[in-house]
Amino acid sequence: MASADDANRNREQVRQLIAGIDDDVANGLLKGAIDLHVHSGPSTMPRKLDHMEAADEAAAAGMRAVLFKDHHYSVAPVIPMMERLFGDRGLSMFSGLVLNNSTGGLNPFVVDAQLKMGAKLIWMPTAQAGNHIRSAHRKTRLATNVELRPSPALTVVDPYGKILDEVKQILDLIAEFDVILSSGHLHVWEIWKLFDEARSRGVKRLLVNHPMYGLHFTYEDVRDLAKLGALIEQSAGLYVDSRFNTYTPEELKEHILAAGVEHSSIGSDLGQVDNPTPVEGMRQAIKLCLALGFSEAEVRTMVADNPARLLGLTG
Template sequence: MKKSPAIASVLHGLVDMHVHSGPSPFPRRFDHVEAAQDGARIGLRAMVAKSHHHNTQMDVLAMKDRLAGVAATVHGGIALNSTVGGLNVHAVRMCLRMGGKVVWFPTISSGRHMDCHPEDGSFPTTTVPLTLERIDIVDEGGELKPEAVEILDEIKEQRAVVNGGHMYPEYIRTLFHAAKERGIERMVVSHPDFVIGADRSLCRELTGLGAYLEHEVGHYDPEGPERWDPKRLMDWIEEIGPEHTVLASDFGQDTNPKPVDAWLRVAGALLDLGLPEKDLRRMVCDNPARLLGLDPTD
């Protein structure tokens, strides 16, 4: 495997759109500031702090003084689970108008997630007792609920990112077709082959709408919980194309490695498998920067 300093140079300017730093009811190994500070090891440009339970943009604003001395920019967002009221356009409006960048449709409140993890089977236990309800975005006839449409309109107005969350593949299809009809250009499917179970034909349909597939390096880290073979990720990249792919960490959990360490190991494995450096940089620097509306870099 290539040496870490060389890999860090290739990763310089990385934008990580999926960091599970704290605070959170789930145990986290560091907060958003500490995650951004640790990112300096690979020249982290920006990150998005994700919580399954609350609007992280307010965290970011509360940490403004501590973040002032950090090179990386930290952005927030909101996941539409029951702890924020589900399909709550008022919560979305506040998050985005306070500077948030990403709206994840239901993750742990989605029917698909609950099918895969009944009683939070392989997810961490919250540090305080919480309630969780299933949130669906379609009605009994399969039509997108009015609340979801209103949220899409707010996302369009604020030029934010719509993420399919952990929903059933057919729900993500319905959502993204509606987003495309409204002129939304920033769409992301996180880990299509983890929890969601989207087949590749559907993924090609979604990328045809302009969506990006986000694969998580945390799933491929040999020291992480999944330990998938990086050849599996290479296969996805080769079939879908780096132009439609974003890589993110999905790390920050108390029991998992730090995101930077996973980036170094998995990026090294991909380069050893023959992935061109320009394709790696496209997936970790250029594509996520475009999604977040960041100025292009040299």
């Protein structure tokens, strides 16, 4: 966890690095990009913009798709209404369900209903995962910044380390509907158990969010899960000129290379107040990757091609 002074130094370094990257190049790479990690509102937490504003900004930038994430409800049922407003602007919109207690927890009945309403991604517990709760007590950026009713700590394993029966049912549903499984904010030990079980049950689309932040991954874990087929998403907000900045630019490069460009993606993980918007965060991340020596083709692979493949988008 970066100190305030470290974060300030990181942000200044980011500003200096991205200043040397042409805006037209970055904007060109934004066209066709996909952000699988948009935290717009309404939400229990303060947001800088709502879903309509986030979609409008993404469409104006020429992005191909966005996926809305809220820790406490699913935006999926709202997507058909949003498509009526933005469907003619070339932007695809998606959402999914986070399996926190506030949405039903590890409940296959809720998952079944949401999948039938168009959810494209099922996140394992985040704000109410045991790993998250243990981390958030130290006031890390995994904290929710809002006082909700105290929640039991969720885990996907029983006391013997075996995957719970209800989680197996959820994995079967994810496989049946061929949607994405995210590891949420589980501990890396739980994620290994979960992904092994998921693959054995036919789940094909695996996603890990910000593995080096709060999930206790090693570089070897990142490399090996990528080799098993998981897409490793880095959160732009942890690296760019954001109040969530935690890592140096050089660490972003290390984190990407641990998985390899071919197994990496970048999601904004933005939308909070006093932060860049999701589109601006993606633009900064694109510039930062170029400044770190990644080619335009490599950046496009991470911000467009890999997330499109995970979503099952063609063309």
